[in-house]
Amino acid sequence: MADKFYITTPLYYVNASPHIGHSYTNIIVDSIARFKRLKGLEVFFLTGTDEHGLKVKQASEANNLNPKEFVDRLVPQFKALWEKLNISYDDFIRTTEDRHKETVRKILGILYEKGDIYLGDYRGFYCTPCETFWTNMQLKEKICPECKRPLEEISEKNYFFKLSKYQGWLIEYISENPKFIQPSFRTNEVLAFLKEPLGDLCISRPISRLTWGIPLPFSDDHVTYVWFDALINYASGAGFLTDTARFSKLWPADIHMIGKDILRPHCVYWPIMLKALEVDMPRMVFAHGWWLEGGEKMSKSRGNIIDPVYMIDKYGADAYRYFLLREVSLGSDGVFSEHKLKTRINSDLANDLGNLLNRTLGMVELYFGSRLPYPDKYSDYDATLKEHAITIWKGYDALMEDLKLNEAIAHIWELINFANKYIEESKPWILAKQKDKRLNTVIYNLVEVLRIAGISIWPFMPVTAESIFGQLGLEKKFRFSDLKEWGLSKPGVSVNKGNPIFPRIE
Numbered sequence: 400m401a402d403k404f405y406i407t408t409p410l411y412y413v414n415a416s417p418h419i420g421h422s423y424t425n426i427i428v429d430s431i432a433r434f435k436r437l438k439g440l441e442v443f444f445l446t447g448t449d450e451h452g453l454k455v456k457q458a459s460e461a462n463n464l465n466p467k468e469f470v471d472r473l474v475p476q477f478k479a480l481w482e483k484l485n486i487s488y489d490d491f492i493r494t495t496e497d498r499h500k501e502t503v504r505k506i507l508g509i510l511y512e513k514g515d516i517y518l519g520d521y522r523g524f525y526c527t528p529c530e531t532f533w534t535n536m537q538l539k540e541k542i543c544p545e546c547k548r549p550l551e552e553i554s555e556k557n558y559f560f561k562l563s564k565y566q567g568w569l570i571e572y573i574s575e576n577p578k579f580i581q582p583s584f585r586t587n588e589v590l591a592f593l594k595e596p597l598g599d600l601c602i603s604r605p606i607s608r609l610t611w612g613i614p615l616p617f618s619d620d621h622v623t624y625v626w627f628d629a630l631i632n633y634a635s636g637a638g639f640l641t642d643t644a645r646f647s648k649l650w651p652a653d654i655h656m657i658g659k660d661i662l663r664p665h666c667v668y669w670p671i672m673l674k675a676l677e678v679d680m681p682r683m684v685f686a687h688g689w690w691l692e693g694g695e696k697m698s699k700s701r702g703n704i705i706d707p708v709y710m711i712d713k714y715g716a717d718a719y720r721y722f723l724l725r726e727v728s729l730g731s732d733g734v735f736s737e738h739k740l741k742t743r744i745n746s747d748l749a750n751d752l753g754n755l756l757n758r759t760l761g762m763v764e765l766y767f768g769s770r771l772p773y774p775d776k777y778s779d780y781d782a783t784l785k786e787h788a789i790t791i792w793k794g795y796d797a798l799m800e801d802l803k804l805n806e807a808i809a810h811i812w813e814l815i816n817f818a819n820k821y822i823e824e825s826k827p828w829i830l831a832k833q834k835d836k837r838l839n840t841v842i843y844n845l846v847e848v849l850r851i852a853g854i855s856i857w858p859f860m861p862v863t864a865e866s867i868f869g870q871l872g873l874e875k876k877f878r879f880s881d882l883k884e885w886g887l888s889k890p891g892v893s894v895n896k897g898n899p900i901f902p903r904i905e
């Protein structure tokens with residue numbers, strides 16, 4: 400039986416439409432999931448939406464809808480974006496679904512029975528117009544940070560989860576498992592945070608303030624806090640406490656891919672929740688960077704959001720995917736601009752990859768009536784190209800396993816650029832004039848390079864890879880093992896030269 404690979408995105412909070420940051424996480428996870436499928440693993444890729452909490456309630460009121468109607472209208476926007484981007488998720492979980500709520504309530508019950516959840520006093524400052532609770536730590540003065548109105552000091556009864564009890568264990572676990580939090584500088588960030596005493600986590604909200612949440616099984620007066628609810632999706636989506644056989648097959652998750660802004664819930668709350676439940680830790684939490692515009696994080700309040708739908712409609716899903724994956728290393732921040740996107744499309748996609756395909760198929764058409772020739776003798780130079788092509792899987796595999804997606808792409812582009820140089824130096828148009836049989840070898844080699852490039856780029860640009868395979872007359876099946884073999888293109892097969900896959904953009 401194939402090994403399983405379980406990868407997740409965070410659940411996106413549905414108080415507004417999806418933005419570039421959401422699309423980035425899903426493109427990363429989709430590429431990793433496709434790569435693992437290419438290698439024959441049984442992949443479970445989970446994404447979804449986080450739908451409870453005060454901000455959703457407030458946004459729904461601003462739209463004159465009840466919260467459920469409001470989220471029911473937004474969720475299709477997320478699903479439509481994933482379809483546009485060819486995101487191959489296996490399951491989409493919503494925190495308002497019964498399967499999720501059932502697991503959350505069971506977990507709350509277990510932790511309460513165990514004594515890890517207790518009732519305590521929650522003190523802070525309340526802004527009535529905003530319906531927002533602020534703790535001492537968040538405030539410089541007794542003024543609401545959002546609306547600048549004076550705050551009311553209140554104390555209320557809430558339930559707390561004993562984070563503090565597990566602080567020593569967590570520090571030891573993170574220190575002993577340096578691969579757990581990636582990139583590694585994030586490990587240090589979390590350990591630095593854990594040097595201070597960890598307060599217990601308030602995990603409830605009184606229904607007098609908020610009803611839009613999952614009711615606590617042991618209190619009629621409270622719903623659970625949104626982070627506690629949302630994190631559990633990684634377990635509920637895999638069948639925890641509802642489908643034991645499925646959960647034991649899928650768990651632990653192999654990668655939780657997250658944005659760097661949600662490190663604390665994922666690297667402190669979530670591991671402690673699992674430890675308290677006596678469940679194994681996920682293998683890795685990877686925090687990717689942000690896309691910035693003009694050096695600032697894109698956010699709705701700054702009004703500098705780039706609409707992914709606009710970019711995809713204008714430039715295509717694969718070009719957009721390629722840009723985000725190629726432009727920066729995973730974990731670093733990137734600067735998004737339409738100009739940079741166009742430059743990448745023209746240089747890497749139209750010029751390097753698109754031209755290689757177009758020129759090669761143009762020559763099969765012109766010199767061989769669109770039928771792939773048998774290769775003839777190999778010169779040393781022909782053999783060098785072949786050797787390069789059938790060994791790229793090694794570096795590609797190592798870089799992908801290390802999640803160095805941008806370097807893996809660059810590694811494939813070395814082959815593509817070598818093949819373009821090979822055309823220039825082999826001068827097939829002269830070989831054709833001289834009726835030199837080496838022409839057959841040169842053309843066959845170029846087709847094989849395109850086959851290998853097509854397989855390798857499939858995780859990043861699935862539609863392009865399929866289009867290349869279609870033009871090469873290959874069956875659209877992508878297998879990692881086919882990267883190691885030379886000669887899988889069948890001489891005599893008809894190629895179907897199409898329109899350029901990436902026309903130049905002026």
Ligand SMILES: [Zn+2]
Nearest residue numbers: 526529543546
């Ligand atoms: Zn306020």
